[in-house]
Amino acid sequence: MTASPSFDRPADLLDSVxxxxxxxxxxxxxxxxxxPGRVNLIGEHTDYNDGYVLPFAIDRRTVVGMRLREDRLVRIASSFAEEAIEISLDELIPENLHGWxxxxxxxxxxxGRFGADLKVAVGFEAFIDSDVPIGAGLSSSAAIESAVAVALNDLWRLGLDRRTLARVGQLAENRAVGAPTGSMDQSASLLGQADAAVFLDCRSLDSEIVPLGFQAAGLELLIIDTRVSHSHAxxxxxxxxxxCEAGAAMLGATSLRDVGVGDLDRARELLDDETFRRVRHVVTEDQRVLDTVRxxxxxxxxxxxxxxxASHVSMRDDFEISVAELDLAVATAREAGAIGARMTGGGFGGAAIALTPQALVPAVTAAVLAAFAAAGYAAPNLFTVHAADGAGAVPA
Known part of the structure; x- marks a missing residue:
């Protein structure tokens, strides 16, 4: 069986499932x-550019209960929708898959693209529940994919390692869902460890565990879910x-991973303004990840x-993926005492993060709620998260 995580809040989800x-x-x-879901501490839109990211798994999780069948039928249901979905493994192709x-x-x-023989595999039944907020930029999708991946890896006895399962989740998201994402989310969900981030090289998929030390430093990571819906697809x-791909090609690079900060002056001369700013965000964000790890x-x-x-400013001005609610959350959190804040996730909505002294979390929370009310925005959802262990079987 896949190694079991330290799963410290099982009762409600396990009972539900x-x-x-x-x-x-x-x-x-x-x-x-x-x-688990994940929060990206820093490194946004660098993953599909073969760059660096620094996410960590969080203490919000998706749980799947599963059993194999004796035929080739798959039956799957969840707390997200009333209907159960039934499909034969013989019909399991991306074009037939829709919705959640x-x-x-x-x-x-x-x-099936990574070693499972779907021509002889047996079907399964599964029910899914989750307390990872949907649409908040905390990768509820990767939590679902990773929970199902480790379950089927065990029940189908595939023996795939975590890095391969991350690639499985990415392929599912790219082909079945239609979202052109990288492998960061699945890697964080599968490789995470308590009180640590996953420093991931998205080109090689090599990873290192980097201790965060938030608790020892008296810090909390406050999530500010703006409730502004977004979709990577x-x-x-x-x-x-x-x-990004066009900018890399015009600079003669395979990907923006091969473009350094020292190349930006040349890039400014070769690229139109918008493409240059997109490139500048990715190149400087890669450097910020390296600087953060150090x-x-x-x-x-x-x-x-x-x-x-600096990461938020770059996403706001160069990559232009922030929205007014995210900018207000970041600015207000900083003014109220957070030591740093940025939007997190793919952008166009979702959540911001604010690294905040524990004693100031109530004040930052109150300030953000007041600022949103004054601006006429819907009230955001604020909560703290902690770095948690990655996916695995739940101990009996």
Whole structure:
């Protein structure tokens, strides 16, 4: 079985999944598997440019209960929708997958590209529940994909390692869902460790665990979910990726990973203004990830605030993926005492993060709520998260 995570808030989700599974399928599940959402500390839109990212798994999780069938039928249900989805493994292709079920069923299909023989595999039944907020930029989708991936890896006895399962999740998201994302989200969900971030090289998929030390430094990471809906499958995300690819090609590079800060003067001369600014964000963001890792190791988390701030400015002005609610959340949190803040996730909505002294979390929370009310925005959802272990089987 896949190594078990430290799963410290199981009761509500496990009870929900167990009860709903039995109601839907008239059986008990063979087991339970869970996977966390993730927050990206820094490194936005660098993953699909073969760059660097620094996410960590969070203590909000998706749980799946699953059992194998004796035929080739797949039946899957969730707390997100009333209907259960049924499909034969013989019909399991991306073109047949739609809505929320494209995430878990896309994983089953993608496993067939990484060693699972779907021509002889047996079907399964699964029920999914989650407390990872949807649409907040905390990768609820990767939590679903990773939980299903580790479950099927165990039940189908595939023996795939975590890095391969991350690639499975990415392929599912790219082909079945239609979102042109990189592998960061799945890697964080699968490789995460408590009180640590995953420093991931998105070209090689090599990773290192980097201790965060937030608790020892008296810091909390406050999530400010603006409740502004976003979707990676929409045009804004795809347009940014296309700009990055065009910029790299015009600079004679395979990807923007091969463009350094020292190349930006040449890039300014060769590229139109918009493409240059897209390139500048990615190139400087890669450097900020490297600087953050070094700063965490040498000086500790209190010293990374300016890097978080600079990341937000770059996403706001150069990559143009922020929105007014995110900008207000970041500015207000900083004014109220956060040591650094930035939007996180793909952009166009979702959440901001604010690295905040523990004693100031109530004040920052109150300030943000007041600022949103004064601006006439819907009230955001604010909560703290902590770095958690990655996906795995839930102990019996």
């Amino acid at each position: 167990d009860g709903c599974f039995q109601t839907r399928f008239n059986h008990t599940p063979a087991g339970f598997w869970s996977a 079920s494209a995430y878990p069923l896309g994983v089953a299909w993608a496993l 929409t045009g804004g995300y795809a347009a940014r990726r296309a700009s 700063t965490l190791r040498e000086k500790g988390p209190i010293a990374i605030g300016a890097l978080l701030d």
